[in-house]
Structures are given as structure tokens and as C-alpha cells.
Amino acid sequence: MAIHNKPGEEFDTVFSLNDSLELSSHHDYATAQARIFKIIVIGDSNVGKTCLTYRFCGGTFLKNPEATIGVDFRERTLELDGESIKLQIWDTAGQERFRKSMVEHYYRSVHAVIFVYDVTSLSSFESIPEWIEECSRHSVGPLVPRILVGNKCDLRDRREVPTSTAQCVADSYNFPLFETSAKDPTEKEHVDAIFLTLAYRLKSHKTLRLKQPSVSDVGQMWNQRENETCQC
Numbered sequence: 001m002a003i004h005n006k007p008g009e010e011f012d013t014v015f016s017l018n019d020s021l022e023l024s025s026h027h028d029y030a031t032a033q034a035r036i037f038k039i040i041v042i043g044d045s046n047v048g049k050t051c052l053t054y055r056f057c058g059g060t061f062l063k064n065p066e067a068t069i070g071v072d073f074r075e076r077t078l079e080l081d082g083e084s085i086k087l088q089i090w091d092t093a094g095q096e097r098f099r100k101s102m103v104e105h106y107y108r109s110v111h112a113v114i115f116v117y118d119v120t121s122l123s124s125f126e127s128i129p130e131w132i133e134e135c136s137r138h139s140v141g142p143l144v145p146r147i148l149v150g151n152k153c154d155l156r157d158r159r160e161v162p163t164s165t166a167q168c169v170a171d172s173y174n175f176p177l178f179e180t181s182a183k184d185p186t187e188k189e190h191v192d193a194i195f196l197t198l199a200y201r202l203k204s205h206k207t208l209r210l211k212q213p214s215v216s217d218v219g220q221m222w223n224q225r226e227n228e229t230c231q232c
């Protein structure tokens with residue numbers, strides 16, 4: 001998505017440059033108490049990364065998404081066992097040309113990773129090892145919780161990746177596997193379960209510290225993204 005998360009637009013879970021300034025200067029008591037975790041969502045272009053994050057943060061299916069340029073930020077605060085957990089979700093671009101200037105930012109201080117493929121696209125599934133390799137190259141180590149997600153399960157007649165095959169791959173990496181659909185409203189709870197699973201795992205990591213991108217970091221990415229939007 002290129003434009004939909006301009007500051008203040010659409011729903012209050014969108015994270016924007018303005019929000020980060022707000023948070024860093026005069027956040028309220030509840031925000032100050034929330035532990036914040038950075039989750040990146042990665043995978044080939046068109047697998048549904050934006051729609052999945054939108055479904056989790058906005059509660060609806062995003063119709064007609066545009067290709068993500070650089071990164072989009074969204075966030076949602078959860079109350080787990082009386083504790084506030086804020087998930088800051090980085091929806092990254094699948095297309096190489098929209099990624100290259102920002103890859104370093106994606107992986108910096110990341111707390112968890114969601115790898116997404118499209119169950120109707122064998123090639124998107126076959127790319128998963130490359131995405132895992134890219135994480136490793138950027139020092140995202142084995143202690144960082146990771147999850148494999150097969151999206152677009154509503155397209156039953158077009159499935160190219162059997163669950164059993166995906167489960168084998170997930171087991172080989174020791175990742176949980178989720179299959180779901182951002183589009184099908186009856187799958188909403190499964191989409192939530194992906195993020196909740198990570199939230200519970202992160203919550204139990206008492207040593208993980210609150211780390212937010214600095215204002216200059218986010219501002220720099222925002223400017224880069226705007227420039228790249230203009231060139232297209």
C-alpha cells in the first residue's frame with residue numbers, strides 16, 4: 001500500500017511519523033506502561049502481507065491494495081493477562097525495487113518475523129527459504145520468534161501448496177505454521193491467532209526491552225518512501 005497510512009487516516013492503529021513524535025514526547029500512562037514489540041511481515045509481492053496486517057489492525061479486508069512501497073507501519077495494543085502489549089507491525093514491500101533502500105531498517109531491532117506465502121502460488125512458497133536467508137544475513141538470530149503463514153486459503157480450487165508440504169518445511173525450521181485468509185471474514189480469528197501467538201511468546205521474553213525506531217529513523221524512511229512513490 002502506498003498511500004493508505006498517511007498520518008491520521010482511516011483508523012487509529014496506523015502508525016505514522018506524527019504518531020511516533022507524539023509517543024516520544026508526551027505519551028500517556030497506559031502507553032508508557034505498554035511493552036512495544038516490532039514485528040516484520042515479509043514475503044513475495046502479492047501474497048497478502050498488507051491485507052493480513054490490515055485485517056489484524058483494522059478488522060476488515062482491505063479492498064484494492066496497492067503495492068507496498070518501502071514499508072507501512074500499523075500497530076495494535078493488546079491486553080494479555082492484565083499487561084499491555086503493543087505490536088508495532090512493519091508491513092514490508094515484496095517487490096525488490098521498493099525494498100532496496102530500506103532493508104537495513106526492516107531488520108534493525110526486530111522482535112519477531114512473520115513469513116507469508118500465498119497457498120495458490122508455489123513460487124511464493126519456494127521463496128520462503130530465501131526470505132529466511134535474508135533474515136539471517138541481517139543477524140536476525142534463532143532466538144527471534146518466527147511464524148510461517150500461508151494466506152489466501154479461501155481460493156480452495158487454486159491451491160498449489162498442500163498443507164502437508166508446508167508443515168514439513170515449517171517443522172524443518174521449527175516454526176509454527178498457520179494457514180488462513182485475510183479475505184474470508186470467518187478466518188478473522190485465525191489471523192488474530194497469528195499475532196496473538198507471537199505476542200504471548202514475546203511477552204514471556206522478559207529480557208526484551210522496549211525499542212522503538214527513533215524519530216529520525218522513521219522520518220528518514222518516510223522521506224525515502226515518499227521519494228520512491230513520486231518516481232513511480
Ligand SMILES: Nc1nc2c(ncn2[C@@H]2O[C@H](COP(=O)(O)OP(=O)(O)OP(=O)(O)O)[C@@H](O)[C@H]2O)c(=O)[nH]1
Nearest residue numbers: 045046047048049050051065068094152181182183
Ligand atoms: N482471495 C484472496 N485474495 C487476497 C487475500 N489477501 C490478499 N489478497 C489479494 O492479493 C493481492 C495482494 O495483496 P497485498 O496485501 O497487497 O499483498 P502484499 O504481499 O502486501 O504485496 P506487496 O505490497 O507488493 O508486497 C490483492 O489483490 C488482495 O486483494 C486473501 O486472503 N484471499
